Amino acid sequence: MNSFSSVLLIEDNPGDARLVTEYLSERFGDDCRVHGARTLAAGLEALRHTPVDLVLLDLSLPDSTGLDTFYRVHAQAPRTPVVILTGDDDDEQASEALRVGAEDYLSKQHADGVALIRTMRHAVQRRRAAEALRHDEPAGDDPARLRTQLDEQVAERTAQLEAMNADLEAFNHSVAHDLRTPLNAILGFASILRQDAQGRLTAQHQQHLRFIEHSAQSMDGLIGGLLSLAKVARQDLVAQDLDLSAMAEAIVERLAHEQPQRQVAWRIEAGMHARGDPALTAIVLQNLLHNAWKYTAATAQAQIHFGLAPPPSPRNVYGVHDNGIGFDMASAGKLFMPFQRLPSAREFAGTGIGLATVRRIVERHGGRIWAESQPAVSTSFFFTLRP
Ligand SMILES: Nc1ncnc2c1ncn2[C@@H]1O[C@H](COP(=O)(O)OP(=O)(O)OP(=O)(O)O)[C@@H](O)[C@H]1O
Ligand SMILES: [Mg+2]
Numbered sequence: 001m002n003s004f005s006s007v008l009l010i011e012d013n014p015g016d017a018r019l020v021t022e023y024l025s026e027r028f029g030d031d032c033r034v035h036g037a038r039t040l041a042a043g044l045e046a047l048r049h050t051p052v053d054l055v056l057l058d059l060s061l062p063d064s065t066g067l068d069t070f071y072r073v074h075a076q077a078p079r080t081p082v083v084i085l086t087g088d089d090d091d092e093q094a095s096e097a098l099r100v101g102a103e104d105y106l107s108k109q110h111a112d113g114v115a116l117i118r119t120m121r122h123a124v125q126r127r128r129a130a131e132a133l134r135h136d137e138p139a140g141d142d143p144a145r146l147r148t149q150l151d152e153q154v155a156e157r158t159a160q161l162e163a164m165n166a167d168l169e170a171f172n173h174s175v176a177h178d179l180r181t182p183l184n185a186i187l188g189f190a191s192i193l194r195q196d197a198q199g200r201l202t203a204q205h206q207q208h209l210r211f212i213e214h215s216a217q218s219m220d221g222l223i224g225g226l227l228s229l230a231k232v233a234r235q236d237l238v239a240q241d242l243d244l245s246a247m248a249e250a251i252v253e254r255l256a257h258e259q260p261q262r263q264v265a266w267r268i269e270a271g272m273h274a275r276g277d278p279a280l281t282a283i284v285l286q287n288l289l290h291n292a293w294k295y296t297a298a299t300a301q302a303q304i305h306f307g308l309a310p311p312p313s314p315r316n317v318y319g320v321h322d323n324g325i326g327f328d329m330a331s332a333g334k335l336f337m338p339f340q341r342l343p344s345a346r347e348f349a350g351t352g353i354g355l356a357t358v359r360r361i362v363e364r365h366g367g368r369i370w371a372e373s374q375p376a377v378s379t380s381f382f383f384t385l386r387p
Contacts, residue, residue, distance in 0.1 A: 003124040004053035006033040010043035010073070011058040011085065016108060020056060020085075023113035040064040040072060047077045054124050055082045057102075059093060066236070068170075070097045074159045081127040083119055085111070093236075101159050103127060165233065173230040176223045183223065186216045218351075222339065225353030229338060233360050237277045244272040244318065248285050248306045255293045264296065269307035272318065276385045280361045287354040288320040288381050294348050295379070296324035309382055319382045326375040335371060344375075358383075 007024065011017040021034050035050055037043035040061045047055070055077070059069045073082055084105035086094040094105035103123035106116060130152065190212050194201075201209070248268045256264065274281070289306065296302035302323065309317035327335070327342050334340040336359040341352040355369075362369045367384040 003121045003128075005031060006035065006050070006052045007054050007056060007120070008035045008037065008043060008046055008050070008052040009056045010037045010040065010061065010069075011056070012038045012061050013058070014038075016058070016085070020116065023116055027113065027117055038062070040069055044072060044076050047073070047080070052077075052080060054103075054120055055080055056085055056120070057082050058085045059097070060087070066093055066234075067097055067100070068234070070100070070102055071159055071162045074101050075162075078156050078159065079127070079131065081123040083123050100162070101155050169230045169233045172226050173234075176226040176230065179223050180220070183216055183220055187213060187220075190216070221351045222353075225338070225351045225357075229353055229357050229360065232280060232283065232357055233364070235280065237280065237364060239275050240278055242274050242276050242278055242281055244274055244281070244285065245270050245306075247282055248272075248289060251282075251286050251289050252293070252304070255290065259293075262293075262297070262302070264293065264302040264304055266304040267307075268305075272306075272308060274316070274318075274385050276365055277361075280364070281385070284358050284361050284383065285320075287358045288383075291354060291381075292320055292322035292324065292379070294324075294350070295326075295345070296322050297348065299324050313382075314384075316384050316386060317382055318384070319380050321378060321380045323378050326373040326377060326379045327371075328375060329373060332371050332373070336369070 009017055009020055011020065017036055017038075021036070024032050024034055035046050035052065037046050038061075040063050043055070043057075043061075046052075055073055057070060057073055059066055061069055064072065070082065070084065078101075081103040082097075082101075084094045084097050084102050085108055086105055087108055094102070097105065103126060104119050106119050111119075190209055194206075194209055197205075245268055252266050252268065256262070256266075285306075289304065292304045296304065303321075305319075305321045307319060307321075308315065309319045325344050327344060331342055335342070336355045338356040339352040340356075341350060345352075359369050362383050362385065365385040367386055369381065369383040371379065371381050373379040
């Protein structure tokens with residue numbers, strides 16, 4: 001018996017789509033219906049109305065690329081097996097997709113009709129077996145089975161959340177871009193007005209113009225923050241061995257060089273190594289150390305320390321400590337939300353996006369971040385990069 005009778009093929013390349021459709025119709029004739037979609041939006045729309053046995057998915061589509069494509073399909077139809085169709089260079093992404101719930105993947109270059117159909121059949125059978133396990137045979141007291149069920153549920157929820165995040169980030173990104181155009185117009189015309197009307201503006205008019213420019217510039221900073229947050233959330237991770245101590249030294253040396261008037265006693269423990277994405281981890285350290293630097297600006301004998309958290313903390317907990325203004329622990333949860341700045345931070349420059357970015361990066365590494373502070377005494381930001 002055929003394992004599948006209807007398939008959704010989400011593929012923007014007409015040649016590839018035709019080839020797959022031909023394989024399937026040669027093998028199954030009218031027994032297998034192939035629904036085609038050339039964009040992710042069209043694919044999601046089709047999934048909404050037409051239940052299918054399997055989705056064949058190209059990750060690179062005109063309206064979505066990479067793993068986001070999979071997350072969205074998976075969120076829309078979490079029970080439907082998805083086989084990724086990939087160009088050669090997408091192999092790494094495709095195997096990451098397996099980890100988060102795709103059923104299988106096939107390289108377009110090497111897939112012939114036989115391999116394609118075998119992969120599709122296995123994907124459907126595997127998924128049905130897992131579903132049967134889930135529904136027909138309650139886990140009872142079998143801890144292994146219970147664990148599998150829980151793992152599946154967690155994977156499903158994670159995929160849904162990832163998809164929601166991806167949607168929000170895509171939204172962020174496009175809104176931020178769209179906002180920049182009118183904002184540049186405001187700044188541009190304010191500047192023209194200043195030049196053309198020079199000499200005719202009263203002092204008060206000039207001050208109003210400065211307010212317009214200042215507000216537009218701070219909005220530009222917020223938009224920049226939104227864009228960078230969306231970027232770190234979407235950027236692919238490349239894990240490497242990192243010398244956190246050397247990275248932190250370089251960052252603090254740069255801060256000290258930029259503000260030679262500051263007297264800060266800083267100490268970076270030697271020999272701290274971790275696995276992480278170099279560019280993204282640098283953003284984490286940069287933000288935490290920069291905050292420590294900034295929020296000790298009014299402290300008489302400023303001290304900054306970066307090191308491993310002492311026992312009984314596990315070995316992989318890192319801490320950035322300072323003795324600056326600190327904050328009330330009641331506000332600690334807010335700090336990691338975009339654009340949340342505490343009243344005490346008002347006299348220091350900033351947009352409030354740094355820690356939100358840091359949290360996103362740490363979580364993408366599978367780690368955690370939290371803060372402990374006593375106002376005007378000490379502040380510590382602890383993080384891990386792996387569970
Ligand atoms: N080391 C610290 N000591 C005291 N308060 C801190 C510290 N780090 C962060 N905060 C508080 O958390 C808020 C959020 O920090 P975050 O780094 O996100 O934003 P920011 O520093 O205000 O601006 P930017 O986006 O430029 O980094 C800060 O506005 C400040 O109120
Ligand atoms: Mg900051």
